[in-house]
Amino acid sequence: MSDPDATLTSYGMAEDFASAPVLGITVLWHPQRERIGEQMLGPAAGGAIALNRFAPLFAPLSVRPGAGHEGTPLGERSITREPVHIRFVAEGGIQIDHVRGKMGLELNGRPSNGTDRFTAGELERGIVIGLGSQIFVCLHLMRSLPRAANLPGLIGVGNGATKMREAIAQVAGTSMPVLLLGETGSGKEVAAQAIHALSGRRSGRLVAINMATLNESLAAAELFGAVKGAYTGATSGRRGWFAEAEDGTLFLDEVGDTPASVQAMLLRVLESGEYRPLGAGADARSNARIVAATDQDLGEDGFNQALRRRLEAFVIRVPALRERREDLGVLVRHFLEAEAPGDGWNLPFELLSQVFNGDWPGNVRQLGHAMRRVALDLQAGNVPVLEQAVGLPVVAEVVAPPDAAVASSSAVSRPVRRKMSELSDDDLVEAMEKSQWQILAASRMLGISRPTVYKLLEAHPRIRFPANISEEEIRAAWEACEGDLQRCASQLMTPAEALRRHVGSLGLGVSV
Incomplete structure (x- = not known):
C-alpha cells in the first residue's frame, strides 16, 4: 500500500x-x-x-x-x-x-x-x-x-485540460476578445466552440474563418463585405463575415497569417466596433465577439502589435497532446466509442503501447483519425496496426533509455533552413503527403516558414486550394474517401485544414 x-x-x-x-x-x-x-x-x-x-x-x-x-x-x-x-x-x-x-x-x-x-x-x-x-x-x-469535466467536447482528466476548461468558463460570459494559443490539431476550434456555447451569444452563429486561406486581394471584402461595383467582378453586393456573425461569435483561426492589408481594419473593429464595407460610403457596426487562434508568435515582425495586444485581452493556452499524456486513455476511449460503441476493443498490447508512448505531432486531430481507422479494422475483424492507421510514425522519442538525459521538445533535431529556390515541385508534394497535407507540419519538414509554403502551394502546377476545386469534384472525392479528411486531401492534392473548413461549409460534416 x-x-x-x-x-x-x-x-x-x-x-x-x-x-x-x-x-x-x-x-x-x-x-x-x-x-x-x-x-x-x-x-x-x-x-x-x-x-x-x-x-x-x-x-x-x-x-x-x-x-x-x-x-x-x-x-x-x-x-x-x-x-x-x-x-x-x-x-x-x-x-x-x-x-x-x-x-x-x-x-x-x-x-x-x-x-x-x-x-x-x-x-x-x-x-x-x-x-x-x-x-x-x-x-x-x-x-x-x-x-x-463539465464542458462537452473538451475531454481530459489532467491538470492541463482542467485549467483550459476553467479559463473558458471564466471568460465565456464576457465580451472580451480571446486568443487561443496552441499547435495545429490541439483543439483550438473545439475551445472556440465551447466559448460560444457558454456565452450569451450561443443563439447566434459561430462563424469560423481560416485567415491563412484568405485571398489577399479579396480579404477585406470577405471579412467586411462590399457594395456592388466595389471591385472588378463585384456584380452584386456581398455580406462579409462580420455581418454574418452579428449577435454571435467570429472565430479567426490562424490569425497570425492575416494579410497585412486587413490587420489595421481588424484593429479598428476591435477598438471601436466599426468597419467600412468595401466601396461603401458609410461605416457599419459589429457586435460580433472575436475569438482568435494561432500557433505562431505574434510578437514577431510582420504582425500589427497593436492588434496583437487587443487580441491578447484574454489568452488561453491549448496544450499539445504530448504535454497531456495522462489524457490519452480517455481520448482513445472517446474516439472508439464514437466509431465502434458495441465492439469488444480487443486491441494488441503493442498497439496500445505505441499509442500511449507516441508524441502525436498532429495532436488530438491526428489521434482521432488514427482511432477511427483502428475502429474500422476492429469492425472488419482485422488486427489494427498503428503505422497503417496513422500513415506516419508517431513514436519518435519514447525509446530513449530511462536514465538518459531529458531534452525539451524544442531540442529535438529540426531540418536545416532551406531556400525556396532549393525546393522542387516534387519536394513539396512529398512533404505534403508525409505530413498528411498539413501545412505547418510540411513547413517544419522542409525547414521553411509556413508563409513560404503557402507561396509554393499557390505556385504549384498540380496543387489547388479547395476554393479553386469544383463542388462536384469535392463531393465525389469525399464520398469515395468515406469522409476521411486526410485521404480526401491527398486525392484532391489540397491542404487538409482548408479542405476541412470547406467541406464543413458544404454541409458534409467534419470531425475535429
Missing part, C-alpha cells in the same frame, strides 16, 4: 498545490472501459507508492474521496500481488523497482530493468507504465485536485 504518512487522502486540503506538486497515477487502459481515466492522488516529495493488484485505490473524477467511495484497486489478475515500488529520488526524479519475472512491466515503451530511474523532466512529460498484459497507467505530476 501507499505510505499513509506521505499520501494525500483528504480533500480538505487546498484545491491547488502548484508550488509543491504531488504524484498522480491515471488509468490509461483497463479491460473495464469505464475505469479508463480513473485517478489516484499520491505522495508529495519524499513519499512512495506501492502499486499492485490490490492497491492503491483509483476513483473517477465524479467521485471525491471522503464522499462514501474511496475508490477501487486495478484488480486485474494479470497484475501480481508483488508490488511495484515507486518513490521520489534526488532532484525530483523517480525510481521504480519491481521483482523481475513476476510480471511483465513496461516503462515508456521498454521492458523494465528491475530498477529504473527517471529524471524530473521525464516525470514532467509523464511515465507510461504497462502492467501485465492489459493495463496501462500514466505516472505524472499533479498541481491541483482532480475536477470533473
Whole structure:
C-alpha cells in the first residue's frame, strides 16, 4: 500500500498545490472501459507508492474521496500481488523497482530493468507504465485536485485540460476578445466552440474563418463585405463575415497569417466596433465577439502589435497532446466509442503501447483519425496496426533509455533552413503527403516558414486550394474517401485544414 504518512487522502486540503506538486497515477487502459481515466492522488516529495493488484485505490473524477467511495484497486489478475515500488529520488526524479519475472512491466515503451530511474523532466512529460498484459497507467505530476469535466467536447482528466476548461468558463460570459494559443490539431476550434456555447451569444452563429486561406486581394471584402461595383467582378453586393456573425461569435483561426492589408481594419473593429464595407460610403457596426487562434508568435515582425495586444485581452493556452499524456486513455476511449460503441476493443498490447508512448505531432486531430481507422479494422475483424492507421510514425522519442538525459521538445533535431529556390515541385508534394497535407507540419519538414509554403502551394502546377476545386469534384472525392479528411486531401492534392473548413461549409460534416 501507499505510505499513509506521505499520501494525500483528504480533500480538505487546498484545491491547488502548484508550488509543491504531488504524484498522480491515471488509468490509461483497463479491460473495464469505464475505469479508463480513473485517478489516484499520491505522495508529495519524499513519499512512495506501492502499486499492485490490490492497491492503491483509483476513483473517477465524479467521485471525491471522503464522499462514501474511496475508490477501487486495478484488480486485474494479470497484475501480481508483488508490488511495484515507486518513490521520489534526488532532484525530483523517480525510481521504480519491481521483482523481475513476476510480471511483465513496461516503462515508456521498454521492458523494465528491475530498477529504473527517471529524471524530473521525464516525470514532467509523464511515465507510461504497462502492467501485465492489459493495463496501462500514466505516472505524472499533479498541481491541483482532480475536477470533473463539465464542458462537452473538451475531454481530459489532467491538470492541463482542467485549467483550459476553467479559463473558458471564466471568460465565456464576457465580451472580451480571446486568443487561443496552441499547435495545429490541439483543439483550438473545439475551445472556440465551447466559448460560444457558454456565452450569451450561443443563439447566434459561430462563424469560423481560416485567415491563412484568405485571398489577399479579396480579404477585406470577405471579412467586411462590399457594395456592388466595389471591385472588378463585384456584380452584386456581398455580406462579409462580420455581418454574418452579428449577435454571435467570429472565430479567426490562424490569425497570425492575416494579410497585412486587413490587420489595421481588424484593429479598428476591435477598438471601436466599426468597419467600412468595401466601396461603401458609410461605416457599419459589429457586435460580433472575436475569438482568435494561432500557433505562431505574434510578437514577431510582420504582425500589427497593436492588434496583437487587443487580441491578447484574454489568452488561453491549448496544450499539445504530448504535454497531456495522462489524457490519452480517455481520448482513445472517446474516439472508439464514437466509431465502434458495441465492439469488444480487443486491441494488441503493442498497439496500445505505441499509442500511449507516441508524441502525436498532429495532436488530438491526428489521434482521432488514427482511432477511427483502428475502429474500422476492429469492425472488419482485422488486427489494427498503428503505422497503417496513422500513415506516419508517431513514436519518435519514447525509446530513449530511462536514465538518459531529458531534452525539451524544442531540442529535438529540426531540418536545416532551406531556400525556396532549393525546393522542387516534387519536394513539396512529398512533404505534403508525409505530413498528411498539413501545412505547418510540411513547413517544419522542409525547414521553411509556413508563409513560404503557402507561396509554393499557390505556385504549384498540380496543387489547388479547395476554393479553386469544383463542388462536384469535392463531393465525389469525399464520398469515395468515406469522409476521411486526410485521404480526401491527398486525392484532391489540397491542404487538409482548408479542405476541412470547406467541406464543413458544404454541409458534409467534419470531425475535429
